[in-house]
Amino acid sequence: MRPTLDDAAWSSRWRTRSTLEKSLLCLGLLLVAATTTSLVVAGLVGVCTVGLAALARVPAGVWLRAMLGPAVFVGIGAVTIAVTLGPGDLWSLGPIGVDGGSASRAVLVAARALAATSAMVLLAATTPMVDLLAGLRRARVPEVAVDIAAVTYRMIFALLDAASAIRAAQAGRLGYASGRAARRSVGQLCAAVLVAAWDKARRLEDGLAGRGGVAAVPLVPARSVSTPFVLAAGGLVLGLAGLSLRAGLA
Template identity: 35%
Template sequence: MTITSLDDAAWDSPWRRRPVGEKVALSASLLLTALCTPSMESSSWVSPVVGSGIWPGALLAGIISVIVILGPARIRGRVLWQAMAAPIVFLVVGGISVLISLGSSPIGTVWWHAGVFSIGPVTTAQAMSLIEHGVCGTLTLMVLAVTTPMVDLLTWLRKFHIPDPLLEIASLTYRLIFVLLDTVVTAGEAQHARLGDAPEGKFGGLNRRMSNTAALLGSVGIRAWTRANRLNDGLVNRGFESALVTLPVKRVGSARFKIIVVTVIAAVWAISWSTTGRIFR
């Protein structure tokens, strides 16, 4: 996966034509649902299973997010998987650190122990809750990330009277990232064509690789400074003061979309309440 994959997917998605506010509302509603709905362990209708870590609201929010991304938004499954790979690895590592308890534990309260390390029902429930909430919460954010380019999101934020200089700095920095990324790729290909990464000498050419990496970073740093100065000169020559206001694309909201979103979110909360016996955590 490249750094531009999410942005490319957002530009190509048919949901880019939807108002940004609708997509933000959908993503935020699913996120709050995943975080605030209770677990089945506290239910009086379901036999408590210590360590199960089942959160029906979070699970349903994650499933709905996947359906929305792969269905109406028409994002390829490969793009979604590549975007979720790094967060999943991070969450699994964090879950393992929560799963293994450090310190003495009373006998009979753990399933496994070795010295000061132990695994029990409490730590298992906490680890499963962490991973489930993390994965489902990330999926709900992907609904917005893979359907809304950053440019559209920054333009939408102007409605909230955020200072124009802050939005312009964020927008220009975001655009400059892709310019510098292209520079890094081009310079790396040039080094590779000149056998700059060929193993030679001790440690398989480690010294050469470190030297080439340092040269690449130095070159990118100088180019970033130069391009930033040129960008500043261009803005000054155009009479830039606080904002470069452009005409936003008019997008008509859909009453049907809003009704469906409210209905789905309400249904998830109703299912969560019926299976756990509570509304909130």
């Protein structure tokens, strides 16, 4: 089985670091990426997150797989921004085209979105979900929001296990031996997982009601915050923010 983001988080070099300091770093990079109007700054944020991920020993394969889905989504969105009605000076096809202005806007939006996504992937790849949920509770986030996140997290793994077991059973019965059999097996797999999800959600709801609506989230003690790490993270974020501001005023 291929390692996941959750596996990478538990084995990360930053595993024992405080959730607060990692959150300040990643959310700061996210804020810079989301607000900058400079393509160079967006690229620098992306480069920094990749470098920090390597420093934290996040496997390259896990990182690339985590970024692949968002990258496809961002690419599709960028195409819709680049293509406009009317002839374009870069490319034209009938009533649509691409001009220099729309292409530059598409590239900037894509760069900002990918940089912001990489900042969030960095946090997910270095901080287990248990630590994140405990950090949300310490930050006084409403209990109902934390409970929903905890239940969703548990449901994902339960459904993945169910789907894996069902698919293995289908493969053992040659359910994927031909194209027709594979399509039938995929349909049956989706139906079985849907039923399993419905039943699991009902049982989780009953369990939560019995506990007064509180999800079973282990209480993780808060770790001490490293002052050098916070200063370095703050310097990096402020430096990138200063470059972004300077580029915006230029």
